[in-house]
Amino acid sequence: MWLFALVLVSLATSTVWEQVWVILSALAAHFEGDAALSSTSKGEQLGGREARHHFLRGTLEPWHPSSPPVVDTAQGKVLGKHVSLEGFAQPMAVFLGVPFAKPPLGSLRFAPPQPADPWPFVKNTTSYPPMCSQDTVAGQMLSDLFTNRKENISVQISEDCLYLNIYTPADLTKKSRLPVMVWIHGGGLMIGGASTYDGLALSAHENVVVVTIQYRLGIWGFFSTGDEHSPGNWGHLDQVAALRWVQENIANFGGDPGSVTIFGESAGGESVSVLVLSPLAKNLFHRAISESGVAFTAGLVQKDSKAAAQQIAVFAGCKTATSAVIVHCLRQKTEDELLETSVKMKFLSLDFRGDSRESHPFLPAVVDGVLLPKMPEEILAEKTFNTVPYIIGINKQEFGWVIPMMMGYPLSEGKLDQKTATSLLQKSCPILNIPEEVTPVATEKYLGGTEDPVKKKDLFLDLIGDVMFGVPSVTVARLHRDAGASTFMYEFQYRPSFSSVMKPKTVIGDHGDEIFSVFGAPFLKEGASEEEIKLSKMVMKFWANFARNGNPNGEGLPHWPAYDQKEGYLQIGVTTQAAQKLKDKEVAFWTELLAKEAAEKQQQTEHVEL
Numbered sequence: 001m002w003l004f005a006l007v008l009v010s011l012a013t014s015t016v017w018e019q020v021w022v023i024l025s026a027l028a029a030h031f032e033g034d035a036a037l038s039s040t041s042k043g044e045q046l047g048g049r050e051a052r053h054h055f056l057r058g059t060l061e062p063w064h065p066s067s068p069p070v071v072d073t074a075q076g077k078v079l080g081k082h083v084s085l086e087g088f089a090q091p092m093a094v095f096l097g098v099p100f101a102k103p104p105l106g107s108l109r110f111a112p113p114q115p116a117d118p119w120p121f122v123k124n125t126t127s128y129p130p131m132c133s134q135d136t137v138a139g140q141m142l143s144d145l146f147t148n149r150k151e152n153i154s155v156q157i158s159e160d161c162l163y164l165n166i167y168t169p170a171d172l173t174k175k176s177r178l179p180v181m182v183w184i185h186g187g188g189l190m191i192g193g194a195s196t197y198d199g200l201a202l203s204a205h206e207n208v209v210v211v212t213i214q215y216r217l218g219i220w221g222f223f224s225t226g227d228e229h230s231p232g233n234w235g236h237l238d239q240v241a242a243l244r245w246v247q248e249n250i251a252n253f254g255g256d257p258g259s260v261t262i263f264g265e266s267a268g269g270e271s272v273s274v275l276v277l278s279p280l281a282k283n284l285f286h287r288a289i290s291e292s293g294v295a296f297t298a299g300l301v302q303k304d305s306k307a308a309a310q311q312i313a314v315f316a317g318c319k320t321a322t323s324a325v326i327v328h329c330l331r332q333k334t335e336d337e338l339l340e341t342s343v344k345m346k347f348l349s350l351d352f353r354g355d356s357r358e359s360h361p362f363l364p365a366v367v368d369g370v371l372l373p374k375m376p377e378e379i380l381a382e383k384t385f386n387t388v389p390y391i392i393g394i395n396k397q398e399f400g401w402v403i404p405m406m407m408g409y410p411l412s413e414g415k416l417d418q419k420t421a422t423s424l425l426q427k428s429c430p431i432l433n434i435p436e437e438v439t440p441v442a443t444e445k446y447l448g449g450t451e452d453p454v455k456k457k458d459l460f461l462d463l464i465g466d467v468m469f470g471v472p473s474v475t476v477a478r479l480h481r482d483a484g485a486s487t488f489m490y491e492f493q494y495r496p497s498f499s500s501v502m503k504p505k506t507v508i509g510d511h512g513d514e515i516f517s518v519f520g521a522p523f524l525k526e527g528a529s530e531e532e533i534k535l536s537k538m539v540m541k542f543w544a545n546f547a548r549n550g551n552p553n554g555e556g557l558p559h560w561p562a563y564d565q566k567e568g569y570l571q572i573g574v575t576t577q578a579a580q581k582l583k584d585k586e587v588a589f590w591t592e593l594l595a596k597e598a599a600e601k602q603q604q605t606e607h608v609e610l
Helices: 004-009 016-031 035-039 048-056 136-146 200-204 218-222 232-251 269-277 307-317 325-333 334-347 376-383 402-407 419-434 436-447 452-481 515-520 530-549 584-609
Strands: 070-072 078-079 081-082 092-099 122-124 163-168 178-184 210-214 253-264 288-290 388-394 487-493 568-573 578-579
Touching: 070 232, 092 200, 122 210, 122 436, 136 163, 136 402, 163 200, 163 232, 178 232, 178 530, 200 210, 200 530, 218 269, 232 253, 232 269, 232 568, 253 269, 253 515, 269 288, 269 376, 288 515, 288 530, 307 334, 334 402, 376 452, 388 452, 402 452, 419 436, 419 452, 436 452, 436 584, 452 487, 452 584, 515 530, 530 568
Parallel strands: 078 122, 178 210, 178 253, 253 288, 288 388, 388 487, 487 568
Antiparallel strands: 070 078, 081 092, 092 163, 163 210, 568 578
16 A cells, blocks of 8 residues: 555656656565665655666666665764766765754854754655755856756755755775765855755766755855844855764765865855865865865955945845844844845846945855954965865956856947946946956056957956956965965866857856866766867866875876966866966056055045044
């Protein structure tokens, strides 16, 4: 009788083909006396794959492993599934939606993450967890653009989102100690999720355990009143909690808690950079990789975000008398009400018609005295951070297409004149964290050498890419190196075949382009060239070597020089080769320009005070 109940439950939630598989799996399991099936309602997810292979091929041929993976964690047992990747004899064990903290609801909104409550049964961790609350239109767009999966996933959101996914090649019946790579997704600290990125290919090809984590975003993740009522940085504290969970539990998944590499892209790269600087994350990881994002990346880390907090309170219809009143009021709001407030805040976009100075495009990480004791530049100057081996990289055209498109830059004409460029740069100052006074000089420096409006547009994109990513990344790399820590840099210059058809063919090395290589997209999606397959194999090998040894170099790979006083770095692309002094002139120009402007402001202030 249970068999038919099971089949009916499964049928209610699946497609025709899944229904066929469910029936076959259930029958196979029934005839093999697979008792595991009776413990859950989702027959398909219960290792249905092994059961159906076994059933369809007859029971003569042994299928290993014969039952779905079940692993013990500090909170209770979790049930995963086995997934096979073409070319690999051993299937991978995959666990989706494993909780690493208590749902941050009610009084836990705007509070540090708490350990998850234990569960007394086997928890089914075989389906994608919801992503953290965010604008689903922007979230879906980002996921579709950046995913390495064959099929796009549909973005579902919830405030209950503190989950992680685990991909392990380990034979869980044996005690393996594989390097662990923990991925932190990007999305401006506003959008994104773990499940966009499938860790299967990287894990299988490089024999590492891949963990993808989620963290609170937007208002939920970074609302800060700058005092004890809501210090902020909740999203980064979630990342620390996930790393603590990995320390406690990953050994049972075949991972080595003594070899954890954190890696991330964009706001995920900024997150990695913040964790490198944070005393809270000490000893929770052993190497770090920041792809296109560091703690200096404009707008993502600031001293405080009190002005944004006031604006949020007003839009949410809360009285702004005191921090306590605001926080109490915002805790009463529903998820939908806070989503509406987020929409009103116009995060991740710029008002090109009105006064952009009033806008708050980001809700940043802040100096809270706990996660970040001081501003990143002070921590780096004092050399009081986690001096782990660190890879920092950027892409050739960081502001090539994805970011200006998502932020609504009016560039559809494909050309710019000097005046429009200066005005656009001026309106971009809030997201770039530069004073408006420097805009004419900067535009002249970058665009002054040509009269061609198409070239001017390209140079304008270079300018913003340098300010947002190039200059901050090189600056952080130098400071990391100067503290005596092993440092490597790269510039990624390749156009993936998986790029959106809307992206101009001339954009090579756009923001996010390296993700396809890092996560082995050519092995999961169709249509990659031999060149692209080779590139992905090489990049995965570099990243995993670094995870294993703290050094990306290895047999059969182009030599990647350490980033020392000579400032050698690796250009990764159709040809991959060492070069020197990445963005050297640009860093010199911007450092000097901004220092000069700051000195002039200082003089004016002193003059006024006199």
